[in-house]
Amino acid sequence: MYRQALWDEPLVFEASRKGAVGYLPPSLEEEIKQAGARALSRIPRGMLREELPLPELSELEVIRHYTRLSQMNYSISTGFYPLGSCTMKYNPVVNNELAALDEIALLHPAQPEETVQGALELLYRLEKALCEITGMDRFSFAPAAGAHGELAGCLIMRAYHAERGEERSKIIVPDSAHGTNPATAAMSGYEVVVVGTDSEGGVDVKELEKLVDEKTAGLMLTNPNTLGLFEKDIERIVEIMHDAGALLYYDGANLNAIAGVVRPGDMGFDIVHLNLHKTFSTPHGGGGPGAGPVGVVSRLEKYLPPPLVVYDEKTGRYRLDYDRPSSIGRIKMYHGNFAVLVRAYAYILSMGGEGLRRAALNAVVASNYLLAKMRRARGVSLPYGAARPRKHEFVLSLSRLRRETGVRALDVAKRLLDYGFHAPTIYFPLIVDEAFMVEPTESESKNELDRFAEAFERIIAESYENPEMVRGAPYSTSVGRVNEARASHPKTMTPTWRVYRKRAIELGVEK
Amino acid sequence: MGQTGYRHPYIANSTQETLEEMLRELGVGDVWELYSDVPRKYILEKPPAIEGPLSEQEVQAHVRSMLSRNKTARQLKLFIGGGVWPHYIPAAVREVISRSEFLTSYTPYQPEASQGMLTALFEYQSLVAELYDVDVVNSSMYDWATAVGEAFRMAHRYNGRKKIIVPRFISPERLAVAETYVKPLGLEIVSVRQDEHGRIDEEELKHLADRDTAAIYVENPAYLGFIVENITAAGEIAHDVGSLFIVGAEPTSLGILKPPGSYGADIIVGEGQPLGLPMNFGGPLMGILGCRHEQRLVHAMPGRLIGMTEDIRGERRAFTMVLQAREQHIRREKATSNICTNQALCAVAVAAYLALLGKSGLRSLAEHILAKTAYMIERLSKINNIQVPLFDAPHYMEFTYRMRGVKAKALLNKLLQHGIVGGIDVSSMHDSLNGAVLTCVTEVHSREDLEAYARAVESLGVG
Numbered sequence: 001m002y003r004q005a006l007w008d009e010p011l012v013f014e015a016s017r018k019g020a021v022g023y024l025p026p027s028l029e030e031e032i033k034q035a036g037a038r039a040l041s042r043i044p045r046g047m048l049r050e051e052l053p054l055p056e057l058s059e060l061e062v063i064r065h066y067t068r069l070s071q072m073n074y075s076i077s078t079g080f081y082p083l084g085s086c087t088m089k090y091n092p093v094v095n096n097e098l099a100a101l102d103e104i105a106l107l108h109p110a111q112p113e114e115t116v117q118g119a120l121e122l123l124y125r126l127e128k129a130l131c132e133i134t135g136m137d138r139f140s141f142a143p144a145a146g147a148h149g150e151l152a153g154c155l156i157m158r159a160y161h162a163e164r165g166e167e168r169s170k171i172i173v174p175d176s177a178h179g180t181n182p183a184t185a186a187m188s189g190y191e192v193v194v195v196g197t198d199s200e201g202g203v204d205v206k207e208l209e210k211l212v213d214e215k216t217a218g219l220m221l222t223n224p225n226t227l228g229l230f231e232k233d234i235e236r237i238v239e240i241m242h243d244a245g246a247l248l249y250y251d252g253a254n255l256n257a258i259a260g261v262v263r264p265g266d267m268g269f270d271i272v273h274l275n276l277h278k279t280f281s282t283p284h285g286g287g288g289p290g291a292g293p294v295g296v297v298s299r300l301e302k303y304l305p306p307p308l309v310v311y312d313e314k315t316g317r318y319r320l321d322y323d324r325p326s327s328i329g330r331i332k333m334y335h336g337n338f339a340v341l342v343r344a345y346a347y348i349l350s351m352g353g354e355g356l357r358r359a360a361l362n363a364v365v366a367s368n369y370l371l372a373k374m375r376r377a378r379g380v381s382l383p384y385g386a387a388r389p390r391k392h393e394f395v396l397s398l399s400r401l402r403r404e405t406g407v408r409a410l411d412v413a414k415r416l417l418d419y420g421f422h423a424p425t426i427y428f429p430l431i432v433d434e435a436f437m438v439e440p441t442e443s444e445s446k447n448e449l450d451r452f453a454e455a456f457e458r459i460i461a462e463s464y465e466n467p468e469m470v471r472g473a474p475y476s477t478s479v480g481r482v483n484e485a486r487a488s489h490p491k492t493m494t495p496t497w498r499v500y501r502k503r504a505i506e507l508g509v510e511k
Numbered sequence: 512m513g514q515t516g517y518r519h520p521y522i523a524n525s526t527q528e529t530l531e532e533m534l535r536e537l538g539v540g541d542v543w544e545l546y547s548d549v550p551r552k553y554i555l556e557k558p559p560a561i562e563g564p565l566s567e568q569e570v571q572a573h574v575r576s577m578l579s580r581n582k583t584a585r586q587l588k589l590f591i592g593g594g595v596w597p598h599y600i601p602a603a604v605r606e607v608i609s610r611s612e613f614l615t616s617y618t619p620y621q622p623e624a625s626q627g628m629l630t631a632l633f634e635y636q637s638l639v640a641e642l643y644d645v646d647v648v649n650s651s652m653y654d655w656a657t658a659v660g661e662a663f664r665m666a667h668r669y670n671g672r673k674k675i676i677v678p679r680f681i682s683p684e685r686l687a688v689a690e691t692y693v694k695p696l697g698l699e700i701v702s703v704r705q706d707e708h709g710r711i712d713e714e715e716l717k718h719l720a721d722r723d724t725a726a727i728y729v730e731n732p733a734y735l736g737f738i739v740e741n742i743t744a745a746g747e748i749a750h751d752v753g754s755l756f757i758v759g760a761e762p763t764s765l766g767i768l769k770p771p772g773s774y775g776a777d778i779i780v781g782e783g784q785p786l787g788l789p790m791n792f793g794g795p796l797m798g799i800l801g802c803r804h805e806q807r808l809v810h811a812m813p814g815r816l817i818g819m820t821e822d823i824r825g826e827r828r829a830f831t832m833v834l835q836a837r838e839q840h841i842r843r844e845k846a847t848s849n850i851c852t853n854q855a856l857c858a859v860a861v862a863a864y865l866a867l868l869g870k871s872g873l874r875s876l877a878e879h880i881l882a883k884t885a886y887m888i889e890r891l892s893k894i895n896n897i898q899v900p901l902f903d904a905p906h907y908m909e910f911t912y913r914m915r916g917v918k919a920k921a922l923l924n925k926l927l928q929h930g931i932v933g934g935i936d937v938s939s940m941h942d943s944l945n946g947a948v949l950t951c952v953t954e955v956h957s958r959e960d961l962e963a964y965a966r967a968v969e970s971l972g973v974g
Contacts, residue, residue, distance in 0.1 A: 004624065009630070011630070011633075011634060011637070012634055012638070012862075012866045013634075013637065016869075019871075020869070021868070021869055021871050021872050022601075022603065022866065022867035022868065022869060022872065023601040023603070023867040023868050023872050024868075024871075024872055024875055025599070025872075025875055025876045025879045025954045026879075026954065028879060028882055028883075029958055031886070032882050032883060032886045032958060033882055035882055035885040035886035035889050036878060036879075036881055036882025036883075036885055036886070037882075038885060039881050039882065039884070039885035039905055039906075040767070040878075040881065042905045043738060043767075043768075043905045044740055046743070046769070047738060047740060047742075047768060047769050048767060048768065048769060049765065049766070049767055049768055049769050049770060050769075052641075052642075052765075052766065052870050052873065052874055053641045053870070054638065054641055054642070054865060054866075054868070054869045054870045054873060055638075055866060055869055055870070056869040056870050056871065057866055057867070057869060059601075059603050059867060062603055062607075062863060062866045062867050063603055063606060063607070065866070066607040066610070066631065066859075066863055067607075067610065068627075069626075069627035069628075069630050069631050070607075070610035070612040070613050070627050071612065071627065072626045072627040072630075073612040073613060073616055073624075073625055073626065073627030073628045074612075074616060074621070074624035074625060075611060075612045075613070075614070075615040075616040076611075076615035076616070077611035077612060077614075077615045078612060081617065083617055083620070086617050088617055089521075090521055091614070091615050092520075092521060092567075093611075094567050094570060094571065096609075096614070097571075098570075098571065098574050098575070100605075101575065101578060102583055102584075102585055103575075103578035103579060103581045103583055104578065104581075104789070104791055104792060105583075105789035105790065105791060106583035106584035106585060106589075106597075106789070106790065107581055107583050107584075107790060107791070107792040108584075108589050108591050108595060108597065108790050108792070108793075108932065109594075109595055109790070109792050109793025109794075110591055110593060110594075110595075110793075110935055111582075111587075111589070111591065111932055112923075112927060112932065115581065115582040115587065115927075115932070116581055116582075116792065117580045117581070118577050118578040118579060118580035118581040119578065119581055119792050121577055121580070122574070122577055122578065125562065128561075129561040129562060132559045132560060132561050133559050133561065144653035144654070144657075144794065144795070144852075144854075145653065145850070145851065145852035145853070146851065146852060147839070147849040147850055147851045147852065148653060148657075148850075150849060151849060155691070155694075155695075158695070178840075179838075179839040179840035179841070179842075179843050179846070179851075180839050180840075180849050180851050182839075182843040182844035183839035183842070183843055183844060183846040183848070183849035184839075184849040185844065186844040186845070186846070186849075187664075187695065187848065187849050188695050189695030189696070192843075192844040229548075230546075230548050230549050232548040232549070232550070234550065234553075235550060258549075260555070260558045260559055261546065261549075261554060261555060262549060262553045262554060262555065263553075263555065263559075266553050266555075267553055275852075277852065281521070283614045283615045283856075284615070284616065284617045284618070284852070285608075285613065285614055285616075285854075285855050285856030285857075285859075286613055286614075286616045286617070286618065286619065286625075286628040286632075286855040286856055286859070287617070287618040287619070287628075287632075287650070287815065287852060287853055287855030287856075288651070288795075288852040288853045288854045288855045288856065288857075289794070289795035289797075289852075289853075289854045289855075289856060289857060290852040292852075305691075328691060329687060329688075329690060329691040329694075330656070330684060330687040330688045330690075330691055331657070331688060331691050331692075332653055332654055332656060332657055332688060332794075333594050333595070333654045333655070333656045333684050333685070333688065333793060333794075333796060334594070334595070334684075334792070334793025334794060334796075335792065335793050335794070336793070336794050337791075337794035337795040338791050338792040338793055338794050339789070339791040339792075339794065339795060340794070340795060342574070345574070346570050346574055348561060348562065348563060349562055349563040349564070349565045349569075349570045349573060349574070350521065350563060350564060350565060350566075350567065350570050351519070351521070351563055351564055352558070352561065352562070352563030352564030352565070353557075353558030353559040353560060353561050353563070354558040354564065355519055355521075355522070355563065355564045356558065356559070356561075357555075357558040357559075358517065358519065358522055358525060359519075359521070359522055361542050361545075362522050362523070362524055362525065362530070364542075364545050364546070365524070365530060365533055365534065365537075365542060365545065366523075366524065366533070368537050368539070368545055369533045369536060369537060372536060372537050373536075388548055389539075389544070389545040389546075389547065389548065391545075413621070414621070414623065417621060417623060417624045422617075422621065422624065423620075423621050423624075425620070428840070442521075442522045442523060442524070443521065443522075443523055444523055445523040445524060446523075446524055446529055446532070446533055448523075474623050474624070477623040477624045477626075478623070478624075478626045478627075479622075479623055479626055479822050479827050479829040480623065480822040480823065480824060480826070480827070481623060481822060481823045482622045482623060482820060482821075482822055482823070482829045482831045483820050483821055483822060483823045483825075483829070484622075484820070484831055486820045486821065487818045487819075487820035487831045487833045488818065488833045488834050488835070488836075490806055492820070493818055493833055493834070494818050494819040494820070495636060495640075495646070495647045495648070495804075495809075495816055495817070495818050495833065496633075496636050496637040496640040496646060496647065496648060497633075497634075497637035497640070497641075498637065498640055498641065498646060499646050499647070499804060500819055502646075
């Protein structure tokens with residue numbers, strides 16, 4: 001069995017010792033100090049800070065604290081992380097080494113162009129590769145994450161229709177879509193219209209035909225979708241949208257199933273965002289930073305958020321193009337998450353076209369292999385197109401298990417942690433009852449997949465034999481099941497140490 | 512699947528034997544059967560024609576060689592800020608965020624297995640809350656600019672009003688991003704004058720502020736480095752018309768300057784990069800966003816929030832993501848924002864940085880930067896034909912100057928010939944800034960660096 005580290009680790013505020021310090025800036029020459037004193041005396045007293053209630057710790061105490069915390073954190077380096085729709089593949093360590101180079105770290109984004117030619121060349125080449133992989137014509141690297149790329153994409157739809165003098169108010173998203181799709185469409189000022197899923201797990205084409213009209217700006221689609229199924233009617237879907245003058249947006253979260261195999265551009269998509277922290281292996285950092293470059297076909301190029309990277313043949317130099325009058329405008333400072341983009345470029349170099357294609361095929365084989373083993377388990381079903389092959393991920397329903405044992409998908413997920421595996425994505429997509437969404441990626445060996453399937457089978461057996469035990473899981477993680485209700489209740493919600501302190505004082509627990 | 516013998520270090524089952532064994536188990540003869548539902552015409556006959564594959568050793572050489580064409584702070588003296596600033600990063604910060612347990616984890620959807628990340632993010636929120644003197648801070652936005660855009664949207668969500676007032680000398684990039692963010696809501700952004708001291712024109716602000724004003728936003732220190740001495744008055748004017756007061760502050764300055772929460776900020780924003788993140792050619796950065804602890808305001812907040820709770824047995828303290836019902840994965844089109852992946856690892860770096868410097872370290876750093884800024888201004892002011900600073904106010908970390916009769920662009924080009932990146936040409940911001948350069952001084956600049964800068968400027972005056 002697995003046993004996660006458990007430290008009784010105080011917060012930095014609790015560990016604080018008066019007078020300790022973990023880092024000090026260099027001391028100042030006397031004349032600089034005096035200039036400082038003069039400046040300080042010029043600042044009105046009322047503008048100066050009195051209290052600075054930060055903790056005080058030595059350097060070792062800080063290192064030890066965060067090292068211990070890291071040991072209480074599950075990661076790809078720790079074990080298998082089959083989180084559906086998140087593509088938790090191996091993050092090659094060489095890419096981290098490159099991203100940490102001084103040539104990146106010590107480069108200011110507003111330096112003169114002639115001093116940043118290496119960085120611009122890298123962006124230029126990365127753009128070329130992404131265009132080739134997706135079938136798009138141009139990319140902007142400004143978006144910091146997938147949802148940020150979606151925002152750029154939806155604003156591009158707005159700008160495109162507006163310039164054509166058309167007022168289109170609706171964006172269609174499937175009921176299986178990632179939550180970011182409807183959230184982004186709404187944030188961009190659109191009304192969200194939901195299209196259902198047919199029994200085979202694809203967009204309900206008949207319903208789509210009825211929903212689309214002259215007010216429809218576009219459709220946001222993930223293909224393969226979040227059920228792990230390829231939208232087999234994609235030709236018809238594209239035709240319906242384009243006939244109505246609407247645009248097609250490709251959510252790149254699931255690109256790992258088809259990278260190097262099928263191109264969104266060839267299917268007829270007009271706008272694409274890529275999650276470089278998924279398909280292109282950059283580490284997710286516990287929730288970012290990622291990168292979500294947005295790409296378009298040539299007729300939409302002028303709307304891309306600046307800057308774009310341009311190669312000037314005359315001077316032989318790369319430059320940044322900010323002068324883009326039809327653009328949707330700036331969506332972020334500077335040119336995107338460069339240190340993440342470097343890692344993605346290095347990954348692409350390591351893989352080449354054939355490597356990307358083989359990674360996709362292997363991810364799909366791994367997914368179907370694991371599915372074949374897991375669907376045999378009692379209480380488990382595979383909703384939507386049960387006979388169809390899945391792509392990089394699949395979604396089981398544990399509905400029957402719940403009916404027969406009272407054990408929910410949540411409980412099985414928590415119990416998996418005890419076996420040393422991260423849980424799959426659960427309760428998503430919303431159209432599957434007791435959803436259990438597994439994405440193994442090409443990084444995991446057959447042995448690891450076998451071990452995971454065995455653990456799953458054992459948990460199912462445990463659920464029938466001893467459901468109470470499973471419902472109480474996990475037991476091997478640094479804390480047991482967390483009280484989520486208390487965490488978000490208005491009376492007990494504690495977002496910071498100072499709120500905790502204030503409440504403790506109010507309650508008379510502490511002074 | 513092509514020739515046998517293909518192997519790749521990142522593909523676990525790349526050998527033909529293993530693959531065939533797995534396919535046999537599936538009852539599938541050929542891997543392409545798994546793509547049988549994909550219209551044939553879309554399947555590429557050949558893999559895409561891109562660079563690679565290269566071995567790890569070759570990737571190293573290739574990328575390093577390309578990047579060696581960059582000229583960094585190792586070869587140039589960088590006196591440039593404006594949104595990303597050169598700072599020293601303690602080695603311990605890099606050590607902390609190199610831990611692969613942090614680096615290679617996903618968003619902590621399973622709190623029981625992710626207490627390390629959740630605790631670190633809770634500490635980030637708590638440390639920044641102390642620094643800005645507010646009770647609630649989310650676990651990060653993409654950068655200061657997007658945080659401003661989201662803060663404006665948050666204000667509108669809170670009070671339904673449609674006007675935002677900003678100072679004239681706001682960062683043009685932050686303003687541009689914010690405009691993109693609020694455009695779909697139809698919000699109007701208007702600007703208020705600042706005088707030669709950088710003070711907000713209170714009369715004009717009173718005139719502009721009305722019952723349709725969602726928020727008044729002020730930056731302190733300002734984008735141009737001056738300290739806005741009457742910022743408190745701006746807050747009072749905002750509150751007089753029942754609108755929100757949003758304050759943007761560069762975080763190291765709060766080692767000496769009064770924190771925004773103490774003078775009435777309802778929402779605070781800022782950039783985390785100065786607190787332990789490399790410049791990285793502009794990214795990743797990290798947006799700070801926080802607010803007062805009022806339930807309705809907190810519920811209008813974008814982004815992830817970590818909270819302290821306990822296990823269900825009530826035996827151990829635990830941390831988890833809270834108020835997720837505001838977020839896209841639960842609320843979908845009714846979410847407060849679409850943000851999902853944020854800048855979590857950067858927030859851990861900021862937590863480690865603030866824990867290292869602590870009370871006295873951050874104060875020393877701020878005093879250090881204030882002193883060097885003042886020294887540099889005094890040193891430059893001895894040069895003929897220079898006007899420095901352009902605002903008669905105390906400055907922190909950045910300041911503006913001009914050389915009479917020399918265009919900012921020409922000045923910066925000349926400095927570059929001396930190996931100096933002298934700042935940002937801000938002359939297009941406003942008529943009063945004709946010829947102006949925005950220059951940045953931090954703890955990374957030695958007295959010799961400052962002297963070299965001054966000499967280079969001096970040599971222009973002579974020529």
